[in-house]
Amino acid sequence: MMLYGFCVLVLFQLIGxxxxxxxxxxxxxxxxxxxxxxxxxxxxxxxxxRLAQVAQGMLGYLGLLFVPAGVGLMTxxxxxxxxxxxxxxxxxxxxxxxxxxxxxxxxxxLNRRRRKLRAKVMSRREGKSDAV
Amino acid sequence: xxxxxAFASLKTAPLLWLLVTGLAYLLAEKLYRRSGxxxxxxxxxxxxxxxxxVLLAARIPYPDYFSGARFFHLLLGPATVALAVPLYDNLQRxxxxxxxxxxxxxxGGVTGIVSALLLGRLFGLSWxxxxxxAPKSVTTPIAMALADKLGGLxxxxxxxxxxxxxxxxxxxxxxxxxLKVTGEIEQGLALGVAAHGVGTARGFQLSTTTGAFSGLAMxxxxxxxxxxxxxxxxxxxx
Numbered sequence: 001m002m003l004y005g006f007c008v009l010v011l012f013q014l015i016g017x018x019x020x021x022x023x024x025x026x027x028x029x030x031x032x033x034x035x036x037x038x039x040x041x042x043x044x045x046x047x048x049x050r051l052a053q054v055a056q057g058m059l060g061y062l063g064l065l066f067v068p069a070g071v072g073l074m075t076x077x078x079x080x081x082x083x084x085x086x087x088x089x090x091x092x093x094x095x096x097x098x099x100x101x102x103x104x105x106x107x108x109x110l111n112r113r114r115r116k117l118r119a120k121v122m123s124r125r126e127g128k129s130d131a132v
Numbered sequence: 133x134x135x136x137x138a139f140a141s142l143k144t145a146p147l148l149w150l151l152v153t154g155l156a157y158l159l160a161e162k163l164y165r166r167s168g169x170x171x172x173x174x175x176x177x178x179x180x181x182x183x184x185x186v187l188l189a190a191r192i193p194y195p196d197y198f199s200g201a202r203f204f205h206l207l208l209g210p211a212t213v214a215l216a217v218p219l220y221d222n223l224q225r226x227x228x229x230x231x232x233x234x235x236x237x238x239x240g241g242v243t244g245i246v247s248a249l250l251l252g253r254l255f256g257l258s259w260x261x262x263x264x265x266a267p268k269s270v271t272t273p274i275a276m277a278l279a280d281k282l283g284g285l286x287x288x289x290x291x292x293x294x295x296x297x298x299x300x301x302x303x304x305x306x307x308x309x310x311l312k313v314t315g316e317i318e319q320g321l322a323l324g325v326a327a328h329g330v331g332t333a334r335g336f337q338l339s340t341t342t343g344a345f346s347g348l349a350m351x352x353x354x355x356x357x358x359x360x361x362x363x364x365x366x367x368x369x370x
Binding site (some may be wrong): 006010026034035036042054058064066070075090091096097101102104 | 148153154156157175183184187188194198201202205207208209211212215216218219220221231232233239243244248251252254255258260261265268269273274277280281282286287288290291294299300304305307308311313315317318321323354358359362363365
């Protein structure tokens with residue numbers, strides 16, 4: 001039961017990696033595999049429960065899977081020594097700008113939509129009163 | 133002497149470092165729970181720090197450690213593919229807001245990349261470090277794969293992404309108050325686009341709607357960034 005879902009994930013990763021190499025796409029194989037699986041699920045209007053269970057299990061421990069690569073930070077001593085201090089403002093400012101840009105754009109879009117809906121309702125009401 | 137010899141052979145045994153990684157993560161998770169989910173004690177960062185301390189103290193070179201911990205690292209690929217499942221579940225939820233979502237996502241996602249590259253240059257970061265910063269707002273497996281493929285430093289990206297998520301979770305409420313953005317949808321989107329999984333966990337603490345939109349935005353921003361980032365980098369002067 002677990003094995004089926006796992007095999008589906010690995011299969012999609014392999015397809016993604018093959019496509020990425022053969023078509024010279026800049027997309028990483030696993031990311032392409034994720035996109036293909038998402039498209040596949042939309043196409044089939046659902047996710048196989050055996051797959052969903054394994055996916056949920058793996059994503060529950062996703063954090064653990066970054067640890068081996070993250071420990072590689074210890075090999076970046078010179079980079080951190082020279083540029084570590086400059087990294088902090090880049091990180092914080094970019095984060096604040098990104099959050100603000102996203103939130104303000106969404107607010108503007110939602111407000112525009114509300115105004116449009118209100119205008120539509122108003123014009124419909126006027127249309128009715130004209131008829132009466 | 134015998135103990136030394138036994139330890140010396142253990143040091144290169146791959147299973148030891150697999151076990152150390154698993155135990156460090158369990159310990160970090162326990163600490164995180166005990167602290168009442170204090171964001172600064174994020175289990176991934178704590179586990180990484182613990183292991184680095186152990187390796188430095190025991191004078192173990194990173195490649196020796198990695199040859200053991202590689203098993204967990206290998207699972208990162210299938211786990212990245214597994215992100216399709218929550219993405220699909222979230223997609224079903226929000227057909228009605230398609231246009232506002234697409235526009236905000238595009239603006240936010242591109243802002244995340246471009247602001248990192250511009251600020252990186254302004255503060256004098258080298259090109260590989262700038263590339264490592266560019267995907268810092270997307271979920272770690274996607275960001276690492278992108279950094280790896282596009283000439284960044286994947287270990288740096290892994291750490292930057294998690295720190296970005298933690299800071300995002302901390303500043304979201306004061307920042308939104310300052311901007312006078314009160315809507316749950318807007319806040320959720322900002323969390324997901326800028327602060328990925330850690331932000332989404334914070335979103336669910338604020339409200340179910342905030343969390344749901346954050347999860348959706350995280351998934352879509354991962355897709356958007358993986359398509360747009362290679363294109364931006366191809367045209368970016370460096």
